[in-house]
Amino acid sequence: MSVETAVPIPLLHSTVLEWYAAHARDLPWRAPEATPWAVMVSEFMLQQTPVKRVLPAYTAWLERWPTPAALAADAPGEAVRMWGRLGYPRRALRLHAAATAITERHGGEVPDDHAELLALPGVGEYTAAAVASFAFRRRHAVLDTNVRRVFARVVDAVEYPPTATTAAERRTATALLPEADETAATWAVAVMELGALVCTARTPRCGGCPVAAMCAWRLAGSPPYEGPPRRGQTYAGTDRQVRGKLLAVLREAHGEVSQAELDAVWHEPVQRARALDGLVADGLVEPVAQGVYRLPGAPAAG
DNA sequence: CATACGTGGGC
DNA sequence: TGCCCAAGTAT
The missing domain is CATH 1.10.1670.10 (Helix-hairpin-Helix base-excision DNA repair enzymes (C-terminal))
Known part of the structure; x- marks a missing residue:
């Protein structure tokens, strides 16, 4: 059928x-003057974050980084800081990486091709289609x-x-x-x-x-859902919560943070260490020295 | 394919 | 008060 x-x-x-x-709704990323980069920024921010919370962050972000090249020229840690409390901060890192790739591989212009978009960090099936459709009016x-x-x-x-x-x-x-x-x-x-x-x-x-x-x-009479239970997202007491607390300290400190400051956010040392290790592994936090951390800076020039 | 990954608002 | 949900992606 x-x-x-x-x-x-x-x-x-x-x-x-x-x-x-x-x-x-009259949303800024739908305005005729919204650039493809603006549309892409909005799509990253809207991945799992409600419109209402995205609005102010979107405006501030584009004011600071109106082009991919502008963002790529700044440290990834600055992107993580500007991300603020939107959640899932790996998106900030990926948006920075996408800006870098656009600057290096596409002459600073957001590509209009679905496959090229899909190849960018943090761009999956949905976001590639959304940018191609909304920014470039592709089918x-x-x-x-x-x-x-x-x-x-x-x-x-x-x-x-x-x-x-x-x-x-x-x-x-x-x-x-x-x-x-x-x-x-x-x-x-x-x-x-x-x-x-x-x-x-x-x-x-x-x-x-x-x-x-x-x-x-x-x-059909609006029959209720009958499939398997839609599993909710657990949060309280998980590594995610600890990661969030740790990163909040790093975000609000402009510069380096000591182990003691990080230790204060969570009582349980094993989980705390695991969460911090995870943040470092994800590139969201950079160890500077023994017991000293910061948001990731620009790679050493070379 | 299931799971990890933040944060906050609505009911 | 909790539980559910919000323009997903990467592994």
Whole structure:
């Protein structure tokens, strides 16, 4: 059974696109003057961090580093510091590494090709498609958690998509992609917006949904999720929490930090040491001398 | 393919 | 109060 037979695609397109035209949020990375670099910065920050918290960080970041070359010229530790409390600070390191690669391999211009984007540090399937689509108006299936949820409901009549992206989901997304590049690019961001504002994970606002009348899940009576339990993220008491505390000290200290300052953040020495070792292994923290640490600096000139 | 990886806000 | 979730990526 093909997607084409189950969903009136032209009607779906026009309905979602009209809804988007009327209800899209006015986000800075969607402004016409947003550069591909700005779009890329927003995508890194939005990987698992809500829009509201990204907004101020995005503005400050681009003010300081308006181009990939500007960021690449600074120390990676500065990127980690500017990242602040967005979470998952490895993203800051990867964004810095991506800026370096763009500067060295692409003449300082964010590549417009999906494969070249995918080759950059921290750029996976989603981000490559998002940058190619949003910044360069290319035709790509953009499958993020919002889009996957919308398609799961509208097309597959289930409340939630599978844990990991499947080939079937890619087929569906591709089959639903409008033909024209420009339309496909707007479609991608429009479906994402619908998932973010209306077709939400917890309590979808089906009453205000423009496609409720053609939503397979809705038409099936909104059956509850039946798959395997969606495992939550553990945090309290884990290495992640300790890493967060350690890195917070490093971020707020401009310069070197002593072992004693780091020891103060966690009582249990084995876990504390393991967390610190992990940060060093990830390149987020740099040992300077015995018992002295700092955020990573520029590599020695040579 | 499952797991590690931060942080904070909403209900 | 907790539990759930937020424009994922790398291993």
